[in-house]
Amino acid sequence: MNQLLAVALGGSFGAVVRFLVSSGIYQWLGRGFPYGTLVVNITGSFLIGILTEALILQRIAMTVEYRAAILVGFIGAFTTFSTFSLETVYLIEQGSLTKAALNVVISVAGCILAVWIGLLCGRTLFFYSEGIIQWSGGMFPYALIIVNTIIAFLIGIIATVLLQKVMLSLEYRAAIIVIMISAYLAFSGLYLVLFLIEHGYTFESNWNLMLSIFFGNGLLCLLVIWLGLAAGKQI
Structure with missing residues (x-):
């Protein structure tokens, strides 16, 4: 269900x-x-x-x-x-x-x-050490973060299409774009946290690592979405 x-x-x-x-x-x-x-x-x-x-x-x-x-x-x-x-x-x-x-x-x-x-x-990204950089007490899932940024760039271009081409009121377009971007940032960050938990990390012991990766992914994706918006305006 x-x-x-x-x-x-x-x-x-x-x-x-x-x-x-x-x-x-x-x-x-x-x-x-x-x-x-x-x-x-x-x-x-x-x-x-x-x-x-x-x-x-x-x-x-x-x-x-x-x-x-x-x-x-x-x-x-x-x-x-x-x-x-x-x-x-x-x-x-x-x-x-x-x-x-x-x-x-x-x-x-x-x-x-x-x-x-x-x-x-995807295979290229996960080829080296299965897409993970590990060190004592931490890890960095670089492959998943790169995948997130690729999709973020596409979202930026799609958002440009919605802003410029779809015949909706400005309020509706703004609401759709905000919801779409917010949902993506939340879900992409959530998947990274679940990935860390699956590899044995816990909030009690590794909350700083989890928060760093979650918010770092969000800021990077926001930057790439902005780049996608800029690129979409040139199309």
């Missing part, structure tokens, strides 16, 4: 973010080609590749529901094969055979390439 609730929660966030991102992309580039669906599918494919290494292959027993919420719920709802199929059929019915073929080729090849790149990034 806990996993079902986690998937439902992650799926609700994923569906909302997909709608906002795809709507922003369509308002930006138009509907002459299924750009919005293509962007969310390729982005989601990259995320599921890199997060498979970070969340599943590390096999942290305490975070089964956490992984289910992200991989099955959020990314499952964020990406959409059915919309891709429907838009391809519409292109065929409109006589745009070239666009339909292009959509199929770019979507399939692009998503497979994005998953492969994501897996390759």
Whole structure:
């Protein structure tokens, strides 16, 4: 039941973010080609590749529901094969055979390439000492923090799309962005804390290490989100 609730929660966030991102992309580039669906599918494919290494292959027993919420719920709802199929059929019915073929080729090849790149990034990050730097009395999960910053950069770009392209009131856009960034900072920091607990660290004995990594991850992700916002404005 806990996993079902986690998937439902992650799926609700994923569906909302997909709608906002795809709507922003369509308002930006138009509907002459299924750009919005293509962007969310390729982005989601990259995320599921890199997060498979970070969340599943590390096999942290305490975070089964956490992984289910992200991989099955959020990314499952964020990406959409059915919309891709429907838009391809519409292109065929409109006589745009070239666009339909292009959509199929770019979507399939692009998503497979994005998953492969994501897996390759994850495997590279966790190759050296399983993504951990250890010393007497402490450790630094550098690989997970790098994964967090990569996603933070994407969030910055997505937030730019929401700010500039989606036709919502300023209040709604501000609320969505604040909630999205706050939730990400909390969950990414929580996963790091769970990672430390899984490796034998406790709040009683290692509270300073846990707080340092939690808040350090938050500050770094905020900086990278800001960089993503700046980069998104140049697109």
